[in-house]
Amino acid sequence: MEWTQIILIIGIGFFAGFINTLAGSxxxxxxxxxxxxxLPANVANGTNRIAILLQNxxxxxxxxxxxxxxxxxxxxxxxxxxxxxxxxxxxxxxxxETMMKNIIGGLLIFMFFFLLLKxxxxxxxxxxxxxxxxxxxxxxxxVIGLYGGFIQAGVGFFLLAGLVLGxxxxxxxxxxxxVFIVLIYTAFAxxxxxxxxxVNYTVGFVLAIGNMLGAFVAARYAVRLxxxxxxxxxxxxxxxxxxxxxxxx
Numbered sequence: 001m002e003w004t005q006i007i008l009i010i011g012i013g014f015f016a017g018f019i020n021t022l023a024g025s026x027x028x029x030x031x032x033x034x035x036x037x038x039l040p041a042n043v044a045n046g047t048n049r050i051a052i053l054l055q056n057x058x059x060x061x062x063x064x065x066x067x068x069x070x071x072x073x074x075x076x077x078x079x080x081x082x083x084x085x086x087x088x089x090x091x092x093x094x095x096x097e098t099m100m101k102n103i104i105g106g107l108l109i110f111m112f113f114f115l116l117l118k119x120x121x122x123x124x125x126x127x128x129x130x131x132x133x134x135x136x137x138x139x140x141x142x143v144i145g146l147y148g149g150f151i152q153a154g155v156g157f158f159l160l161a162g163l164v165l166g167x168x169x170x171x172x173x174x175x176x177x178x179v180f181i182v183l184i185y186t187a188f189a190x191x192x193x194x195x196x197x198x199v200n201y202t203v204g205f206v207l208a209i210g211n212m213l214g215a216f217v218a219a220r221y222a223v224r225l226x227x228x229x230x231x232x233x234x235x236x237x238x239x240x241x242x243x244x245x246x247x248x249x
Contacts, residue, residue, distance in 0.1 A: 013210020024156020046193030081145030088149025
């Protein structure tokens with residue numbers, strides 16, 4: 001790679017890591033970039049997981065250092081997501097991409113208006129949070145993991161919805177738990193792509209540099225500025241991501 005490409009990859013990776021940590025859909029930036037650089041779509045999908053994995057190592061470490069969450073709060077929700085992610089990664093070539101994008105775009109628009117109309121539910125969280133998930137939560141996080149294993153882009157939104165609406169976390173803690181869940185299931189999904197030789201390690205680790213820097217900055221902003229700041233970022237990102245899914249740009 002030329003140095004200009006390295007700078008571009010790290011720069012896009014920074015924005016992707018920042019967005020992924022505070023909201024979601026950073027992969028809508030990185031996947032087109034990797035494909036534009038000449039990687040086949042399946043290899044771009046696998047290569048992107050290296051950056052996602054290392055980005056979330058940094059994010060989890062930062063949130064943990066700032067005492068935002070405990071590992072016990074995320075591990076029970078991560079387990080069904082792991083199972084779903086492995087299946088999703090193996091099914092990554094067997095779905096109609098146009099239909100998938102339209103469905104995701106519709107869900108993101110719905111989430112935007114729900115976030116806009118029900119701000120207190122996202123900002124305050126529930127008073128009592130169960131230590132272990134119920135059957136419905138297990139199913140929800142399995143399905144989210146299935147999607148995350150498949151393509152990753154946009155999974156952060158669905159995880160935040162599941163964590164806030166389904167589990168009762170506020171947005172700051174939900175972001176911390178989200179990053180932890182993605183870290184765990186991405187490790188397993190990445191192995192599927194590695195086994196199938198669909199990972200470019202050089203590009204993946206260069207991209208990871210940017211993603212990790214973005215995650216570090218985002219985690220500190222999330223805690224310092226609070227749930228209201230995260231909600232604003234989430235609203236803006238939802239609009240952009242849904243427009244991208246519908247092919248507006």
